[in-house]
Amino acid sequence: MIVEMPDTATAEISRKIDALHEERGEAALGRVLTLLISTSEEELEEALETANAASREHPCRVIAIVTDGSDAGEHSKLDAQVRFGADAGAGEIVVLKPFDGLKRHLDTLVIPLLVPDAPVVAWWPSKAPEDPSKDPIGKMARSRITDAIRSANPDASFTALRAHWSCHDIDMSWTRLTVWRAMLASMLDQPPHLPITSVRVQGQSHYIPLDLLAAWLAVRLDVPVTIERSDDLNAITGVFFERENGVLSMERPYEDQATICQPGESQQDVAMPMRTLEECLSEEMRRLDPDEVYAEVITKGWGMVDHE
Amino acid sequence: MGTSGNEQYSAQRSTAADQQTASAWSNPLRDPRDLRMPRVAGPCSLVIFGVTGDLAKKKLLPAVYDLANRGLLPAGFGLIGFGRRQWDNEEFANFAKENMKAHCRTPFNEKTWEHLHDGMRFVTGTFDDSEAFTRLSDTVSELDRDRGTRGNHAFYMSVPPRDFPLVSKQLADSGLSHSTEGAWRRVIIEKPFGHDLASAKELDRVVSEVFEPDSVFRIDHYLGKETVQNLLALRFANTMFEPVWNANYVSHVQITMAEDIGIGGRAGYYDGIGAARDVIQNHLIQLMALTAMEEPVSFSAGDLTAEKRKVLSAVRLPKNLAEHTARGQYSAGWQGSDKVLGYLDEKGISRDSTTETYAAIRLDVDTRRWAGVPFYLRTGKRLGKRVTEIAVAFKPAPHLPFETTATRELGANAVVIRVQPDEGVTIRFGAKVPGTAMEVRDVSMDFSYGRSFTEASPEAYERLILDVLLGDPPLFPTTEEVNLSWNILDPIEDYWSTLGQPQPYRAGTWGPAQADEMLARDGNHWRMP
Structure with a gap:
């Protein structure tokens, strides 16, 4: 079930989620984490499909933020979608499409929608910020998952990620190994x-x-x-x-x-x-603690081999 | 040195043997901080005796497939079936494929299957045919040569216990039980471990004559390692349970394993054994030990066994067995919506069988922690539904500052650990009913593994087979624990053997009236799971 909510507000989205839970006789408390996906209109469906499959193993609330809407205008507008049941794996999916002014404070946009008392995981399916830990979405997350090889320029992207690495960052290039x-x-x-x-x-x-x-x-x-x-x-x-x-x-x-x-x-x-993308995402969601081995590899090991 | 010391020693040895003295060489690619990396078994083969049986079909073969599909089996892996059928390797492979496909947990992948298939062999023979064992020995050597299993072989005895001595002897005579330098041979035997103390000791003697003590893996599939570790985590990783986990707060403990099925095709095994020997002796007494034991120094197999042994040796039987034990036998009835036969009408059961299909006993633990807290253990076939749980019932609050009418509906607080199905924990407590009147009623707070975790728990057999192949010391009962639990059960069985026919109970209900009376005497009643 997909509920379209054009020109809406976060409070309305929360109410809608609660109402749908009640109507369907489900408990919203079973969600073990919130997965924030920062994505574009184009790759939205693929990302959601992967998250859906991973959520079967790990029931979560998925909040996908589509960030390629216009941001020139003065006025703020929020389009949203709530997906339930067959369209949402084992949890629920909220798609947020913020426009204009709203795009400048994405953190307070999602805060009212996070699952209470549960970890937040951020995932950038392709294009990632240079420093995920300074990103408004990344800052809230306990675990930040990037995927440099799916970005437009993998080498440059990974160089930036390495330069700004902090212990809660992980790149799926490592998971694939x-x-x-x-x-x-x-x-x-x-x-x-x-x-x-x-x-x-x-x-x-x-x-x-x-x-x-x-x-x-x-x-x-x-x-x-x-x-x-x-x-x-x-x-x-x-x-x-x-x-x-x-x-x-x-x-x-x-x-x-x-x-x-x-x-x-x-x-x-x-x-x-x-390995499929879904397996990699599941593995990341399974372990939210910092990966010390990865840390050692990108700080110490990286310089020990010749990278062209 | 006591047995606990030996146990620890052997546990260390078995892991060390895998890596050829861990101290001298350690794998540079392994790092204890590397929690991501799964442990893959080394080259080896698994030989299954009784491969056409129900257990192999429904559990063992699918578990092998799931392990392979999760990438946890090595490149050099062989699977050998041993059985009476006149099969060639291909027919066996087809049989295995069919059953793996039907019961596997992970999606069926042709590639995974092809790799398994290349390492599959079948040896036709009976247990008294020494030539068959020579052929088995040849097949094993062939796998060593062609598949690179390097002399590592595990033997799974999915056969009735009466065949253990014969199979063990054949394995010894054909030289299969002895490992060469740097390789291992392991044997897996399933419960029941005997039918009383004497037979358990005899079985142990027979098997340990042939296999090194640390190569024998005793398995109780009801009690997967996952369950044991979940229980340990709940008790010892939290603050809020431990302070009330004692006689000051606990009124009694109920441990239940109910099955909705009858004896099915197991008449030959079940008749004469009965519910208590089948389930209480191993499964329920183990669950009780894990619930009641003190905190182990570490979670190594040795330390864990030490604590379980302590608590089992403190178990006291009721003085009056007539009042504090109960047994029953299911009669014809309706199991939910299916009409079912009574035990005495089942195929292969004599009309005057006195075997119990339901057993309930009260045990006490004579320690400071548990003084005066009864542990009620019950199990039965053809009960209301399939469930295994540990319910810790608490005493009422010392003072209730309410009108008595307000708390009429309030029961005892309880922590219920659900072992299966839907593994999890329920906490029961009182809450006010909404409205103007002050009324307190029981509510539950629920946690379920399935809803809260990333990873579905692996099937018990997957974990168990992998542990054997890795040489991980199992958390399964040691010989001494088995002996201690027979010590507890033997007097009860002796008493029951003087009684004649067990009390009948209608199939699909929660057991005989006797069992309810037994708890009523103590002022308690059975929970309805």
Whole structure:
């Protein structure tokens, strides 16, 4: 159910949400967080779809703020939409389209609509502010999720994010690596436990997760890590550990399937599907505490590898 | 050194064995601060005995699939089914696929399936056929060679307990039970662990002759690790429960596990065992121990066991077993909207069976914390609905500054920990009824895991299989806890065996009249879950 509320006020939106809850016999108290999405008209639906899917795992109130309306005029105007039931995953969705003067104080616009006594998570599905922690929306949030590789200029965007990083900021480039990192760690669990002398990682050009993976390996292993990039490759395609008995490697040339090779052993295949955006968002919503490992990787590890 | 010391020792050993002495080498990619990184099992295979049984079909195979789909199984993973059917690998794979598809929790993904499929084998044979075990041994070696399982193998005994000794012996004779350097062999056995103290000890002897004590994983699937840890978090991570968690405030505790199903196809197993041995001995007594124990020094398996053991050894049986125990047997009736048979009419049950399908007992815990607080444990089949819960009922407020008419409707405050379904916690307390008259009535405040958390709890079996493959010390009962719980139950069973026919109760109700009388004697009544 989608309720259009043109030219409205936040108090009316709150009342509408309460009324809909009552009508449907639901409790509004079950929401465990508020997810603020800062987005544009164009990418709104895709972002909401992802948030919907993630909210099934994690019932939340989603407030999407569409920020590309005009802001030249003198007068303020607010268009809104409230989505419930089948159109809103396991929570409710509020879409806010502020115009003109209202756009200059987005924080007080959403404050009356936040779920009481619950954490606030901010997500920028593509374009992110240079310093999320100074952004009016970001300032309210306990966890700030950006996604540099989906922005117009990933490299520049990530450089800015790194420069202004604070401990509650996280970029989804890191989340995309979790499965790779887990597989590599379990690969090294297996004997023989020989020292690693150097590492090569291989993947797509201008792909920030590849740089982060290299930085992480450099911090953890404290050996030279080199990056091989190619425009023909998709995402991360391989990691090669150099050890005295040869190369221990894990490759994912195609989607879905990874191969582990180790000297003197037959090659092993393992299913390793690409992570979806929805999985990444769910993972971020699952853990709201600062990620110290990520902090170390972007502060210390980043400088340990060559980024073109 | 007592058993607690040994327990701790073995717990450490089993994790250490995985990484070949943790002190000498530690994985540089692992970091305790890295909470994001899931733990993926190392190369290994899982051998399931009784793979065509209900448990394997509905729980084990789907759990293996879900683990694979969540990326928690290694590249080198093998799944071997052992059974009587004349199947080849392909027929087994089809059987597995069908059941995984039907019961998996995560979406079915063909790619995940293909990888599992490549590591699937089937060995035809019976438990008394030593050649079948030689073939199994060959299959295991073949997986080591072709799939890189590196000699790590777990054996899941999804078979009746009477077959344990034979299977164990065969595993020993074929050399399957012994691990080579740097590899592990583990065995998983399901409850029941015997049917009384003597048989539990015998079972333990048989299994520990073949497997190292720290390679034996005793599993009570009713009591998943998730449940245990949820309960520990509730009790020990909060301030507001602990101050009232004692005899000063608690009037009594009711622990219930009710099932709406009958015995189904398990007549052969169930008859002669009964509700108390099936459920109270392991599940309810464990829940009671977790509810009543003191705070453990740490949540390591060893420290946790130490506290559970203390509280179990302080359990006192009622003096008069006739007054404080009850048993029943379901008779024909209507389970909700379905007409169902009585226990004595079930297929495979003799007309004069005295096996109880409902059991309720009162236990006391002789410690300062619980002096005078009865713990009521009840379980039964064909009860009103399927529910497991722990209800802690509080004493009434010492003084009520209201007219008596105002509090007529006020019951006792209670904290109810729902174990299943809809895991969560309910708090019952009094609130004023809106209006001009002063009237106080019970209301509930509700918390549910499903509504408040990011991640759906993994199915108990997923967690459990993964723990075994990772070599995580389980939170499941140790031999000594099993023995202590038989100590509690044996005298009651002895007494019941002198009684003859249990009191019948209509299917779909909450048990026999005897059980209600038992609580009424103490001035209490059963909660309706």
